[in-house]
Amino acid sequence: MSQAVQHAWADLASLRQHLGAGFVAEETMGSLPVARVRREALRECLRFVKEDPAWRLHQLSDVTVLDAMQLRDNERFDVLYFLHNLVTNRRLVVRAAVPEEDPKVETAVPLWPAANWGEREAYDQYGIVFRGHPNLKRILNHREFVGHPLRRDYDIYKGQWLSEADDLTDELERRHRENPERLADLEEGETMLLNLGPSHPASHGTLRNLVELAGETVLFAIPEIGYLHRGFEKSAETHEYNQVIPYTDRLNYCSAISNNVGYAKAVEALCGISVPERCQYIRVILAELSRIMDHLVCNSANLVDLGALTNYWYLFNLREKIYNLIESVTGARLTNSYTRIGGLWSDLTEDFVPHCRALLKEVEPHVKDTLKLVARNRIFLDRTVGVGAISVDDAIAWGYTGPCLRAAGLEHDLRKNDPYYFYDRFNFDIPSGHQGDTYDRIMVRFEEIRQSVRIVEQALDQLPGGPVKADYPLSVMPDKTQTYGNIEGMVNHFKVVMHGITPPRGEVYDWTEAPNGELGFYIVSDGTMRPYKCKVRPPCFYVYSSFPKLAEGGMVADGIAILGSLNIVAGELDR
Amino acid sequence: MAVKDSRSSSGPQTAGSPGPSRLAHSGPSARVSLTPAGQETSTGLTDAVILTKLDEVVNWGRKNSLWPLPFGTACCAIEFMGVISSVFDLSRFGAELVRFSPRQADLMIVAGTVTYKQAPILKRIYDQMCDPKWVIAMGVCASSGGFYDNYCTLQGIDKIIPVDYYIAGCPPRPEAVLQAVVDLQGRMSSRKADL
Amino acid sequence: MGESYQPILFVLLLAALIPAAFMLLSARLGPKRPLPAKLTPYESGIKPLSPPDQRLQVKFYLVAVLFLIFDVEAVFLFPWAVRFRELGMFGLVEMFVFLLILVIGLLYAWRKGALEWR
Numbered sequence: 059m060s061q062a063v064q065h066a067w068a069d070l071a072s073l074r075q076h077l078g079a080g081f082v083a084e085e086t087m088g089s090l091p092v093a094r095v096r097r098e099a100l101r102e103c104l105r106f107v108k109e110d111p112a113w114r115l116h117q118l119s120d121v122t123v124l125d126a127m128q129l130r131d132n133e134r135f136d137v138l139y140f141l142h143n144l145v146t147n148r149r150l151v152v153r154a155a156v157p158e159e160d161p162k163v164e165t166a167v168p169l170w171p172a173a174n175w176g177e178r179e180a181y182d183q184y185g186i187v188f189r190g191h192p193n194l195k196r197i198l199n200h201r202e203f204v205g206h207p208l209r210r211d212y213d214i215y216k217g218q219w220l221s222e223a224d225d226l227t228d229e230l231e232r233r234h235r236e237n238p239e240r241l242a243d244l245e246e247g248e249t250m251l252l253n254l255g256p257s258h259p260a261s262h263g264t265l266r267n268l269v270e271l272a273g274e275t276v277l278f279a280i281p282e283i284g285y286l287h288r289g290f291e292k293s294a295e296t297h298e299y300n301q302v303i304p305y306t307d308r309l310n311y312c313s314a315i316s317n318n319v320g321y322a323k324a325v326e327a328l329c330g331i332s333v334p335e336r337c338q339y340i341r342v343i344l345a346e347l348s349r350i351m352d353h354l355v356c357n358s359a360n361l362v363d364l365g366a367l368t369n370y371w372y373l374f375n376l377r378e379k380i381y382n383l384i385e386s387v388t389g390a391r392l393t394n395s396y397t398r399i400g401g402l403w404s405d406l407t408e409d410f411v412p413h414c415r416a417l418l419k420e421v422e423p424h425v426k427d428t429l430k431l432v433a434r435n436r437i438f439l440d441r442t443v444g445v446g447a448i449s450v451d452d453a454i455a456w457g458y459t460g461p462c463l464r465a466a467g468l469e470h471d472l473r474k475n476d477p478y479y480f481y482d483r484f485n486f487d488i489p490s491g492h493q494g495d496t497y498d499r500i501m502v503r504f505e506e507i508r509q510s511v512r513i514v515e516q517a518l519d520q521l522p523g524g525p526v527k528a529d530y531p532l533s534v535m536p537d538k539t540q541t542y543g544n545i546e547g548m549v550n551h552f553k554v555v556m557h558g559i560t561p562p563r564g565e566v567y568d569w570t571e572a573p574n575g576e577l578g579f580y581i582v583s584d585g586t587m588r589p590y591k592c593k594v595r596p597p598c599f600y601v602y603s604s605f606p607k608l609a610e611g612g613m614v615a616d617g618i619a620i621l622g623s624l625n626i627v628a629g630e631l632d633r
Numbered sequence: 634m635a636v637k638d639s640r641s642s643s644g645p646q647t648a649g650s651p652g653p654s655r656l657a658h659s660g661p662s663a664r665v666s667l668t669p670a671g672q673e674t675s676t677g678l679t680d681a682v683i684l685t686k687l688d689e690v691v692n693w694g695r696k697n698s699l700w701p702l703p704f705g706t707a708c709c710a711i712e713f714m715g716v717i718s719s720v721f722d723l724s725r726f727g728a729e730l731v732r733f734s735p736r737q738a739d740l741m742i743v744a745g746t747v748t749y750k751q752a753p754i755l756k757r758i759y760d761q762m763c764d765p766k767w768v769i770a771m772g773v774c775a776s777s778g779g780f781y782d783n784y785c786t787l788q789g790i791d792k793i794i795p796v797d798y799y800i801a802g803c804p805p806r807p808e809a810v811l812q813a814v815v816d817l818q819g820r821m822s823s824r825k826a827d828l
Numbered sequence: 829m830g831e832s833y834q835p836i837l838f839v840l841l842l843a844a845l846i847p848a849a850f851m852l853l854s855a856r857l858g859p860k861r862p863l864p865a866k867l868t869p870y871e872s873g874i875k876p877l878s879p880p881d882q883r884l885q886v887k888f889y890l891v892a893v894l895f896l897i898f899d900v901e902a903v904f905l906f907p908w909a910v911r912f913r914e915l916g917m918f919g920l921v922e923m924f925v926f927l928l929i930l931v932i933g934l935l936y937a938w939r940k941g942a943l944e945w946r
Binding site for chain 1: 704705706707708710711712714715718719720731733745746748749750751752753754755758774780781782783784785786787788803804806
């Protein structure tokens with residue numbers, strides 16, 4: 059066991075001592091320590107690991123629920139809290155069993171504001187009631203939905219129509235009660251309620267905000283999400299492990315390959331498969347190219363919201379060039395489905411390396427052209443500097459990871475702090491900002507594009523030969539030359555297609571540094587060829603929950619600029 | 634505004650029952666020249682043949698200035714962004730100005746998955762568009778729900794609004810979108826103008 | 829002197845006729861299908877919560893009026909620019925007096941805080 063895990067085991071002893079009878083067992087989830095506690099002690103356990111100096115788990119990465127009705131006979135649900143210390147890289151999973159007849163648990167919102175939306179989702183999808191939660195409402199499914207769809211006994215085909223969208227006045231009234239001082243010197247009827255609704259050019263897809271305006275100033279902003287909730291998690295439960303890969307493409311659709319890589323890495327960790335070096339290098343190269351593409355979309359859309367349309371044309375030209383390269387390798391422009399469990403769909407083409415090198419030379423001129431128009435532009439600076447600033451501590455407490463956190467000032471990147479796939483062999487820097495405002499977020503992304511170019515160049519230099527598929531005949535699809543060439547290959551192919559991959563029973567939580575932040579996958583296997591549960595930890599979900607904090611007090615136009623800079627991708631947000 | 638589905642919602646949906654388009658207002662008879670593809674009535678042949686000069690001029694004007702309303706929800710919206718940018722350039726065909734307001738647009742391109750939560754929004758935006766209006770369902774999610782056959786996804790926008798053109802693909806290549814617009818323009822010029 | 833005004837009259841005529849033609853043609857040629865759903869106000873697909881005749885804050889009006897005044901001032905500068913040489917020193921002094929009066933107005937607005945968005 060590595061040093062970090064040893065440490066974690068030792069400190070679980072202090073947690074066990076503190077909780078006494080509340081502590082049930084120490085478990086593991088892959089390489090992560092898990093503290094199973096009684097649900098009455100859950101809140102105290104969370105408070106302890108947040109505040110105890112040995113732990114200081116200041117970030118709540120994710121909240122989810124496991125419906126274990128087909129795995130065991132005692133309490134039906136397990137509520138899981140995934141915690142993380144970004145500085146020491148310690149992680150812990152705290153879980154408590156909750157019975158079906160009384161699905162109540164105390165909320166963790168006073169400890170981490172990130173728990174707000176995480177617990178709402180757990181309530182929406184599973185029906186766990188979090189006592190003391192300020193706003194326990196459905197978040198992904200619509201308000202007329204009856205039932206909790208991620209429970210194992212909910213039929214996936216049972217759709218429910220909605221007659222009229224929620225008008226959100228109940229949430230607005232609650233916010234009025236919480237902050238009455240904002241309405242203090244305004245008369246009745248002087249404020250205006252406006253829907254920056256789900257069909258709006260600046261809302262980047264299907265995001266809705268109900269804002270209460272006094273003139274141009276935003277007094278209250280109430281986000282509503284779930285307009286693109288497409289049932290990724292339930293679909294994953296009804297498809298085989300390899301069949302889930304196209305669904306992962308459509309999570310953060312601006313950088314599809316990163317999601318493929320993240321998911322494949324998690325399932326491979328669950329199965330205990332390690333992929334060959336060449337496969338890891340190729341995944342790194344394509345993931346970094348996806349990162350460049352994602353940042354290009356985010357920044358060009360953000361600049362369009364500010365009024366700078368020219369950059370959009372410039373940067374999309376570059377995106378088309380990257381698409382050409384990726385299409386030549388994966389066969390598709392946007393939704394690639396390139397990885398497979400245990401490897402890749404196929405090896406790189408012969409002209410990939412020279413084509414890629416030529417492409418990398420084109421990135422810098424395009425980025426420089428854009429920055430020439432924007433970086434010292436007085437209007438741009440006025441509109442972005444100081445707009446939507448957030449401090450590092452707040453950012454961590456709200457669950458920020460990725461460029462938004464780095465813009466706030468914390469140099470945290472999972473590729474450096476917790477390297478995977480040979481990232482420790484590459485020389486690259488982690489750009490970070492000062493005050494976490496819109497300017498910092500945009501500039502951090504531009505700089506990350508440059509760093510990704512460096513990584514890809516080094517990866518191309520170091521690219522080894524060898525196979526791209528791991529040697530696990532029962533899990534990995536053989537090459538087509540084998541399938542059509544000999545009987546063993548054909549039978550192997552048949553077996554993998556018909557019987558699927560069957561990881562051993564167990565759970566895993568694995569993460570990658572996706573363009574938006576920590577993209578985590580919590581996968582539970584019951585030994586069959588379909589995942590029992592596949593939860594995505596979406597980086598922009600937690601970032602968007604802090605949008606009211608960033609936008610309130612500023613003007614509407616600033617709110618639009620902030621929204622663009624957070625890179626909220628609805629596919630990932632709503633899954 | 635209520636668009637309730639009267640099919641029983643327990644158990645799997647039967648695959649072969651598409652159901653009529655759910656229009657909350659007057660039925661297909663009010664929309665003579667804009668019946669969705671595949672639902673041509675038998676009288677469609679006779680009134681498509683004789684076009685007056687006025688029809689031709691009006692059709693020419695309308696088809697060369699189709700202003701799209703990109704109702705973009707998901708991945709197809711990113712591909713649509715590629716269609717309107719310089720390499721594929723939809724504005725060559727007159728669809729230059731993307732207008733997000735339904736009052737200013739003729740052509741609604743539904744790019745991406747529409748969930749049941751989004752369905753009332755889509756219906757309302759469609760209703761608020763001024764006539765004449767056309768709808769393109771871009772991508773398989775808008776056409777039929779795509780591979781999201783589950784509890785939250787609308788299995789095709791033609792359950793709630795009439796569609797003039799379906800583009801298959803997940804997401805469709807930009808060239809497919811361009812073909813859709815050009816085909817639609819062709820169809821517009823061979824029908825009587827909606828005056 | 830009559831001929832120099834003819835182009836202006838022609839432009840004014842075009843400016844009047846073209847929009848009138850657009851409006852007439854759309855009214856005549858466009859299909860008319862008023863439906864209750866179509867006439868609802870647009871607010872990104874949701875039913876609007878604020879009434880349309882909401883009172884607005886007065887600072888919007890203030891910004892609009894200030895803009896109008898200084899825009900008209902800018903318009904007045906154009907004929908002077910066209911006939912700069914002919915008007916010579918007389919024109920210069922006259923226009924500076926004009927500008928001075930308006931600058932005093934601007935300074936007053938500035939000191940009174942009308943240029944701050946509060």
